[in-house]
Amino acid sequence: MKVLSLNRLKDSEQLLEETFPEVEFVFRKNVDEINEQDKRDADVVIGYSGKADQAFFEGMPNLKFVAWYAAGVNSLPLQYFAERNIVLTNVSGIHAKQMSQFVFAYILDDYKQMRVSRQNQDNKVYDSTITGRRVDGDTLLILGTGNIPKQISKLARAFEMKIIGINTTGHEVDGFDETYPLKELDQVLPKADVVVNVLPETEETYHLLEDKQFDAMKETALFINIGRGTIASEETIVKALNEGKIRHAYLDVFEKEPLSEDNPLYQLDNVSITAHITGNGKENFKEASQIFIRNFKHFLSNGDVIEKKVDLSKGY
Amino acid sequence: MKVLSLNRLKDSEQLLEETFPEVEFVFRKNVDEINEQDKRDADVVIGYSGKADQAFFEGMPNLKFVAWYAAGVNSLPLQYFAERNIVLTNVSGIHAKQMSQFVFAYILDDYKQMRVSRQNQDNKVYDSTITGRRVDGDTLLILGTGNIPKQISKLARAFEMKIIGINTTGHEVDGFDETYPLKELDQVLPKADVVVNVLPETEETYHLLEDKQFDAMKETALFINIGRGTIASEETIVKALNEGKIRHAYLDVFEKEPLSEDNPLYQLDNVSITAHITGNGKENFKEASQIFIRNFKHFLSNGDVIEKKVDLSKGY
Numbered sequence A, B: 001m002k003v004l005s006l007n008r009l010k011d012s013e014q015l016l017e018e019t020f021p022e023v024e025f026v027f028r029k030n031v032d033e034i035n036e037q038d039k040r041d042a043d044v045v046i047g048y049s050g051k052a053d054q055a056f057f058e059g060m061p062n063l064k065f066v067a068w069y070a071a072g073v074n075s076l077p078l079q080y081f082a083e084r085n086i087v088l089t090n091v092s093g094i095h096a097k098q099m100s101q102f103v104f105a106y107i108l109d110d111y112k113q114m115r116v117s118r119q120n121q122d123n124k125v126y127d128s129t130i131t132g133r134r135v136d137g138d139t140l141l142i143l144g145t146g147n148i149p150k151q152i153s154k155l156a157r158a159f160e161m162k163i164i165g166i167n168t169t170g171h172e173v174d175g176f177d178e179t180y181p182l183k184e185l186d187q188v189l190p191k192a193d194v195v196v197n198v199l200p201e202t203e204e205t206y207h208l209l210e211d212k213q214f215d216a217m218k219e220t221a222l223f224i225n226i227g228r229g230t231i232a233s234e235e236t237i238v239k240a241l242n243e244g245k246i247r248h249a250y251l252d253v254f255e256k257e258p259l260s261e262d263n264p265l266y267q268l269d270n271v272s273i274t275a276h277i278t279g280n281g282k283e284n285f286k287e288a289s290q291i292f293i294r295n296f297k298h299f300l301s302n303g304d305v306i307e308k309k310v311d312l313s314k315g316y
Helices: A011-019 A036-041 A054-058 A078-084 A096-111 A114-122 A147-158 A182-191 A211-216 A234-242 A284-302 B011-019 B036-041 B054-058 B078-083 B096-111 B114-122 B147-158 B182-191 B211-216 B234-242 B284-302
Strands: A002-005 A024-027 A044-047 A065-068 A087-089 A139-143 A162-167 A178-181 A194-197 A222-225 A248-251 A271-273 B002-005 B024-027 B044-047 B065-068 B087-089 B139-143 B162-167 B178-181 B194-197 B222-225 B248-251 B271-273
Touching: A002 A036, A011 A024, A011 A284, A044 A284, A054 A078, A065 A284, A087 A284, A096 A114, A096 A147, A096 A222, A096 A248, A096 A271, A096 B096, A114 B114, A114 B271, A139 A147, A139 A182, A147 A162, A147 B147, A162 A182, A178 A182, A182 A211, A211 A234, A234 A248, A271 B114, B002 B036, B011 B024, B011 B284, B044 B284, B054 B078, B065 B284, B087 B284, B096 B114, B096 B147, B096 B222, B096 B248, B096 B271, B139 B147, B139 B182, B147 B162, B162 B182, B178 B182, B182 B211, B211 B234, B234 B248
Parallel strands: A002 A024, A002 A044, A044 A065, A065 A087, A139 A162, A139 A194, A162 A178, A194 A222, A222 A248, A248 A271, B002 B024, B002 B044, B044 B065, B065 B087, B139 B162, B139 B194, B162 B178, B194 B222, B222 B248, B248 B271
Antiparallel strands: none
16 A cells, blocks of 8 residues: 655654555655656555646556645645546645634734734824724625635634624524525625635535625625635626725635736736635644544545545535 | 703713603813812812812812723822812723723733734835734733723733733732732743733822832733833833833833823834823713713712722822
């Protein structure tokens, strides 16, 4: 049994080798350093890479299990995996703490006018009339009710926000005051002071937010996107901000990443940009490896996994 | 019975007059607009002002009750109130939500490197390697265990921080994992990743933090001051930051307010300055008036108040 890692995993390498002494591990720095022999031998692939496309996996005749060290799997050849009966897992839970903390970094940056205080400090201006907006009592609408939304709702509860969730069927979820099905989105949007998108990219969510949806939001709304950039076209978002359909946006994901210098978002005042960083964390390799260890133990004895298995037809 | 307000109170004026139809209310814009007749007639003073000193109150022979619309009462002539049996209340609780939210605005601004992202946006730089530090698991030390610290601890609990409190005797307080008496401060400081001062100004807390205390903190510690500027001398804080005794500070209060343009803090990179704004809130007048209403009902029938009474010998 051979496991090929698409990344070097620091301390986790030793942990994996000690946990599975009978397994041979090969750790490569990135996809470019993987040779054909590595691929021919691989029974299992772990790690993540933006460059691992179908052609890459086609060189692996023995591949049975891909433990993807990221939450989003939309760059992977899911149909090819399905045809080959390759088991795919992701690590959707491990970014929940970091990402939910970023959501509140954004909300509080905005509500407490941290940029204004920063500018004042730079200009040696002491303005004691700045009045932060209080979070408690405001309504948070989360598009998605999975691991990350649940963690966001936990923080939002402590901040005494009202919490609404959107999921496919509208089924109730612990921690949410109200949940609605995706098809009722347009009726729910006007209620929200803060709209956070955490949805994965699927056929259902691609360009889900169009002009009409931004029109339905409050003009005072704050829009946060930490899900996928394709939830709305760049044109739609720029238009919504330009025309003041919403007050401000915090965007961590974009239709075309990385952003180019001439991206029109850079010309807007009412947007705050981060560079797809809300899932980054020095704990990630370790926590992803812990999930892999639990799954791989099960896989070695039963040929299947126990957690974070991706439904290849749904894409999450 | 006449009530003199040192501020105009917007919607709350009507509420007060309707709640107490037998009482005469006088609402002035500020202390400068109050005449001698206003003062001679006043049985009760409500509101707040930085200019209300002992001389101001000496013109009020009928004064029996001061409902101070702020948390800190250290600018008031407490001994004079004690000698005259004047009841003093503050509104220590009403700023708790706003101030606790600001504490997390600061922590997350720092932990998630929001300034770096902001600078990158200004420079049209897209750096997807920025890695936020996770809050969960870190230790928060709060100097104080009163209303505001309790509210901070409630948020910190949701963020899964370890929460330590310091109070006079070290008595246990709900929501804190550990509490220690003030005299053990030096032994507790090395444990903290984040130190938040919320203590009021008293003889015991004046210049409580000296070089030795900053030496005891972790070099990686974040220091936040939303209590009173006199917790440490300006010289001590500037020295601690200049010499890297701590990593960064968020300061909302200062020994000499307002900060002058030549204040040495403006020369430092590892400090973030806000202008004594963490207690500002558009809800404050309303919430302070609601406390006053509850107290004044009791005062009219019993000559005493039921909540937020200040111990004039302690100053809080």
